[in-house]
Amino acid sequence: MSELSEPRPLRELTTLAVGGAPERMLQADDAEELVDLLTELWADDEPWTVLGGGSNTLAADDGIEGAVVLMRTRGIERVDEPDSVLLRVQAGENWDALVAHTVETGLTGIEALSGIPGSVGAAPIQNIGAYGQELSSVLESVELLDYESGERVRVPATELELGYRSSVLKRHGGEPAAREAVVLSVDLRLAPAEDGLSRPVAYSQLARALDVELGDRVPLEQVREAVLALRSSKGMVLDAADRDTHSAGSFFTNPIVTDQLARTLPAEAPRWPLATADAADTVLPLDGSAGTEIPPLAADAEPQLVKLSAAWLIERASIPRGFALPGSRAGISTKHTLALTNRGGATADDIASLARFVQSRVQAEFGILLRPEPVLLGIEL
Ligand SMILES: Cc1cc2nc3c(=O)[nH]c(=O)nc-3n(C[C@H](O)[C@H](O)[C@H](O)COP(=O)(O)OP(=O)(O)OC[C@H]3O[C@@H](n4cnc5c(N)ncnc54)[C@H](O)[C@@H]3O)c2cc1C
Structure with a gap:
């Protein structure tokens, strides 16, 4: 364990590249150190947060109260x-390096989650997902240091309420998480790839890129390469040379609304009826392309939930790709409307003002409040 004599500003440690320095900054390199350090912080009742890769965090410019603990624990056991095959992975490992490792060693289950930035320990926090796969399908359990009890406990994934970009561990909108805890390690249940082939391809855009049918299996490396190429065309991999990647990925989640509300939208609005709770996990295309049309509501129909495309709503609220407020260094990605980006030298206020502007335009146009996906530190939207 070490305490940095001079805490680093979060603009150096987050992918949005904004945010000031906390009062204290500590770093833990192994799980035992991490547990000791957090136990000490919690005993002193100091405000605290942990930071992995900083790719889902929007932090305020004017200093962060309390301590930020950098997650740098390493290790993969098989x-x-x-x-x-069960992989037990320490929280500070890099997510994409782990995916690359599983592909190289012929294990399937997370190949479509290639290229998602950040740490392994943060992956369960919002149940990362992309291109037809979600962490929840392979996550067996997590080891937590529980804030309330101070205990180190192994918790099955079924107790984490993993849903669409959420879990009981996530701090939504700056609020405390339903279960405050730090993920020390995760257990992933993967399968040896039969003949080196992936899981069935479950996302049409990926199937098209691979030139196969939905449900086909292809060599694992091909899935990884195709996903990385698709992500890079949308600015969704980290690339220092591409300003569109100075983001937190998708800034807003796709809203889930009642079908009555969905029916007030123009007929061409993409929408996906959620027949079952599981369908809430569906990952939508970033380009807002069409979904399923909703039939007229029968008088005695049960209310149903429908997922909408945040990207479509933003575009239809007349906010185009590349949009920026006058004088602001923050802008909508030039590749799709769902990422808010730092065009160089933006402040957290620039990002927050743009986010509020997008929210207010979509709300005025459609009566729907878009909710931020990143965790907010010292900022309210
Ligand atoms: C270009 C880009 C593309 C992206 N694409 C996707 C995508 O396709 N799908 C997707 O789901 N997400 C995506 N994201 C979002 C992000 O990469 C994920 O949410 C990732 O899991 C965040 O990891 P991190 O370590 O960077 O989290 P951080 O930003 O460091 O932390 C995020 C939150 O998790 C908490 N946290 C971090 N580690 C732990 C821990 N060990 N225990 C408890 N709490 C912890 C932090 O306190 C904070 O509240 C993208 C982001 C970017 C920048």
């Missing part, structure tokens, strides 16, 4: 079982 247990081979008759039909599957």
Whole structure:
């Protein structure tokens, strides 16, 4: 464990590249150190937060109250079982390096989650997902240091309420999480790739890129390469040379509304009826392309939930790609409307003002409040 003599500003440690320095900054390189350090902080009742890769965090410019703990714990253990492989991965490992490792060693289950920035420990926080896969399909359990009890506990994934970009561990809109805890490690249940082939391709845009049908299996490396190429065309991989990647990925989640509200939208609005709770996990295309049309509401129909495309709503609220407020260094990505980006030298206020502007335009046009996906530190939207 070490305490940095001079805390670093979060603009150096987050992908949005904004945010001031906290009062204290500590770094933990192994799980034992991390537990000691957090136990001490919690005993002193100091405000605290942990930071992995900083790719889902929007932090205020004028200093962060309390301590920021940098998650730098490392280690991957592998247990081979008759039909599957269990990987126990420490929270500070890099997510995409882990995906690359599984692909190289012939394990399937997370290949479509290639290129998502950030740490392994943050992956369960919002149940990362992309291109037809979600962490929840392979996450067996997490080891937590629980804030309330101070205990180190292994918790099955079924107790984390993993949903669409959410879990009981996520701080939504700057609020405390339903269960305050730090993820020390995650257990992933993966399968050896039969003949080196991936899981069935479950996302049409990916199937088109691979020139296969939905449900086909292809060599694992091809899935990884195709996903990385698709992501890079949308500015959704980290690339210092591409300003569109100075973002937190999608800034708003796709709203889930009642079908009555969805029916007030223009007929061409993409929408996905959520027949089951699981369907809430559907990942929508970033370009807002068409979904399923909703049939007229029968008088005695049960209210149903419908997922909408945030990208479509933003575009239809007349906010184009590349849009920026006058004089601001923040702008909408030039590749799609769902990412708010730092065009160089933006402040957290620039990003927050743009986010509020997008929210107010969409609300005025459609009566729907877009909710931010990143975790807000010292900022309210
Ligand atoms: C270009 C780009 C593309 C992206 N694409 C996707 C995508 O396709 N799908 C997707 O789901 N997300 C995507 N994201 C968002 C982001 O990469 C993920 O949410 C990622 O899991 C965040 O990891 P991190 O370590 O950077 O989190 P951080 O920003 O460091 O932390 C995020 C939150 O998690 C908490 N946290 C971090 N580590 C722990 C821990 N060990 N225990 C408890 N709490 C913790 C932090 O306190 C904070 O509240 C994208 C982001 C970018 C910049």
